[in-house]
Amino acid sequence: MTLDEIQPGKKVVIKSVGGQGLLRRRLLEMGLTPKTKVMVRKVAPMGDPIEVFLRSYVLTLRKDDASKIAVEEVKDE
Amino acid sequence: MSKKIALIGNQNCGKTTLFNALTGSSQHVGNFPGVTVEQKRGFIKKHKEDYELIDLPGIYSLSPYTSEEIVSTQFLLEEHPDLIIDIIDATNIERNLYLTMQLMELNIPMILVLNMMDEVIQSGNCIDIDGLQERMGMKVIPISASKNEGIEDVITAIEKTIDQPARHLDLCSGPVHKAIHAISHIVEQKAHDLGLPVRYCVTKLIEGDTNMYKRLYVNDNDKHIIEHILEGMENESGTDREAALVDMRYSFIEEVCYYCVFSESATKEQVRSEKIDRLLTHKYFGIPIFIGIMLLIFYFTFSLLGAPLQDLLDQGITFLSDSLLHFLEINDVAYWLRALIGDGILAGVGSVLSFLPVIVILFFFLSLLEDSGYMARVAFVMDKALRKIGLSGRSFVPMLIGFGCSVPAIMATRTLASDRDRKMTIVLTPFMSCSAKLPIYGMIIAAFFPSKAALVMITIYCIGILVAIVSAVFLKKTVFLGEPVPFVMELPAYRIPTFKNVLLNVWDKAKDFIHKAFTVIFIASIVIWFLQSFNFTFDMIEDSSQSILAAIGSYVAPIFKPLGFDDWRASTALMTGITAKESVVSTLTVLTQASSTVSLNNALATIFTPLSAFTYLVFTVLYMPCIAAFAATKRELCSWIQAILTVSFQTGMAYLVALLIYQIGSVIL
Numbered sequence: 134m135t136l137d138e139i140q141p142g143k144k145v146v147i148k149s150v151g152g153q154g155l156l157r158r159r160l161l162e163m164g165l166t167p168k169t170k171v172m173v174r175k176v177a178p179m180g181d182p183i184e185v186f187l188r189s190y191v192l193t194l195r196k197d198d199a200s201k202i203a204v205e206e207v208k209d210e
Numbered sequence: 211m212s213k214k215i216a217l218i219g220n221q222n223c224g225k226t227t228l229f230n231a232l233t234g235s236s237q238h239v240g241n242f243p244g245v246t247v248e249q250k251r252g253f254i255k256k257h258k259e260d261y262e263l264i265d266l267p268g269i270y271s272l273s274p275y276t277s278e279e280i281v282s283t284q285f286l287l288e289e290h291p292d293l294i295i296d297i298i299d300a301t302n303i304e305r306n307l308y309l310t311m312q313l314m315e316l317n318i319p320m321i322l323v324l325n326m327m328d329e330v331i332q333s334g335n336c337i338d339i340d341g342l343q344e345r346m347g348m349k350v351i352p353i354s355a356s357k358n359e360g361i362e363d364v365i366t367a368i369e370k371t372i373d374q375p376a377r378h379l380d381l382c383s384g385p386v387h388k389a390i391h392a393i394s395h396i397v398e399q400k401a402h403d404l405g406l407p408v409r410y411c412v413t414k415l416i417e418g419d420t421n422m423y424k425r426l427y428v429n430d431n432d433k434h435i436i437e438h439i440l441e442g443m444e445n446e447s448g449t450d451r452e453a454a455l456v457d458m459r460y461s462f463i464e465e466v467c468y469y470c471v472f473s474e475s476a477t478k479e480q481v482r483s484e485k486i487d488r489l490l491t492h493k494y495f496g497i498p499i500f501i502g503i504m505l506l507i508f509y510f511t512f513s514l515l516g517a518p519l520q521d522l523l524d525q526g527i528t529f530l531s532d533s534l535l536h537f538l539e540i541n542d543v544a545y546w547l548r549a550l551i552g553d554g555i556l557a558g559v560g561s562v563l564s565f566l567p568v569i570v571i572l573f574f575f576l577s578l579l580e581d582s583g584y585m586a587r588v589a590f591v592m593d594k595a596l597r598k599i600g601l602s603g604r605s606f607v608p609m610l611i612g613f614g615c616s617v618p619a620i621m622a623t624r625t626l627a628s629d630r631d632r633k634m635t636i637v638l639t640p641f642m643s644c645s646a647k648l649p650i651y652g653m654i655i656a657a658f659f660p661s662k663a664a665l666v667m668i669t670i671y672c673i674g675i676l677v678a679i680v681s682a683v684f685l686k687k688t689v690f691l692g693e694p695v696p697f698v699m700e701l702p703a704y705r706i707p708t709f710k711n712v713l714l715n716v717w718d719k720a721k722d723f724i725h726k727a728f729t730v731i732f733i734a735s736i737v738i739w740f741l742q743s744f745n746f747t748f749d750m751i752e753d754s755s756q757s758i759l760a761a762i763g764s765y766v767a768p769i770f771k772p773l774g775f776d777d778w779r780a781s782t783a784l785m786t787g788i789t790a791k792e793s794v795v796s797t798l799t800v801l802t803q804a805s806s807t808v809s810l811n812n813a814l815a816t817i818f819t820p821l822s823a824f825t826y827l828v829f830t831v832l833y834m835p836c837i838a839a840f841a842a843t844k845r846e847l848c849s850w851i852q853a854i855l856t857v858s859f860q861t862g863m864a865y866l867v868a869l870l871i872y873q874i875g876s877v878i879l
Binding site: 154158162169174175181182189195 | 270271273275301302303304305308449452453456457460473476480483484487491492493494496497586589590591592593594595597693695696697698699700701702703
């Protein structure tokens, strides 16, 4: 599963971050590192980009870029 | 020599507010050399010339990708500031500390300022300041910049820390840490000789920065050893070097937060933001609300407040210049000098200055949108629309303002997140037909297309937008090659803008504009006036058809023959249109000696056919913007050459499109 496929409202944990160069570095640096918990909050009105919540802040990224991030679902504690 | 203090932090962490609070009114705005990145400097209050504060751009990391990151890194490494003030958002410590971790590698004395502490405390959360201080190895000052709380503490901390050496901290552990140590031994001496911080050099080597390899003259043998160390590190940590490095930093931060940050719940502001966003970025209402907000701002700026103020200022300027001219006349000042002052300088600068109310009002609203956090939502909502042309949602607002006036639109590009986006938006914005061109459309439509007014107007606007899109794609594939900066952007919590920030921002823009009016525009007005009022023997002329400008107009007129209008009056009007677009109308009126609308229409019919009138319209929409917009372009691009290239490109596109339309039109019609 990748981050772009996740329904809004669902929580996931990051398995790995793909992509390369500037994009990959930026994703990692913004805190999208493996084992980080992320909640998908919203999809923009035109269907893209998406809004996610992680490390107590809100981030937006494009679906194309989100598709580079492999995730798995976590059950709500 | 004053001590240099660098202020750095993520975007949206209140850096500007702290800068304003620390420096008061002593600041001045410039650019980092060679790029469109803004640089603000100011002296810290109470210390006058002793402590100079330099505001670095809001960035999330020191990686060498965007021009903001590059200039910041360069500044820190090459200008050797005496102290770094790292400001972080206390409601979002984890991500904010990432940059801190990178800054700590630079071996420069640092203090950490925790902003927005009021929000943390109000929400019942708490941060162990002493613990944080201990773990980070630097002074930590809690403040609330927007409430002006803690500013004195920051100044005291600066005084205490500035002459202290940087504390060496050996953070972290694990395989990456081991690798860093091993590589340090190899490059330590060379880094030392070059005056570069060792740990910074090593992380650059781990990231595979080829420049750093060259800079440190790493030979093949050492390269080999480093590679070996890194492979070992990758095996042990089970991930690649880039991710391992980032992960090490975040692991350290997580540990710090685990022991020092106690946040039970989201802050009130975060909860409130989520609620606001339910409406403002709503699936169906998000876009209409955005359009509504922009329409409202346009209405306030261009009609409700702007227009009457503009008229008032216009009248004021006219009154002043009339009185001045009268005074000069009764004192027997030479006619040519009176004409220079009256028709040249006062008319030219005055007509541009009357835009000032519009600029002030518009930037008042734009600062509100920016400081409240809504601008980031606009980017979120509109991103998809601009992606195909290689821009992000952030460029939408400047382009939209372009329909009002190109000058503030170009000035507004300064808030865009990357140098590339800024430059591209500056080039494209003038294609959005500005409101000063409306009189031209009015004149031509009245004379040639009175029954199809709406259709012609819509077509003209659409041609502008279409040309912008085509140009964007063209520029993306030629001039602005390379990867665009990825659209990975924080959506900050909504906050109430502080009055002081908004006011200072508006004041900045107004000052900028007045400065332009009295430099570039001042000179341009004199030149145009001279060309309009003199002939080649430098005698003043009564009949404007005898002027140098008219001669140049006649000379260049044949160039426009393929476009369908080779009358010298048409080309002369295009040239005066460069001072201000409305001048096209007044020039054509004067040169055709039309005394009424009917006679103007008749005269125009002798210059244009309906088809060539239309291509003339197309040309006026697209060709180089007025001198005020040119000055803004030059100011934002920080380069005469690039500014001239920009307007040449715009004029070239205008010619090309008008040519196509006329030639194809002639065949079909």
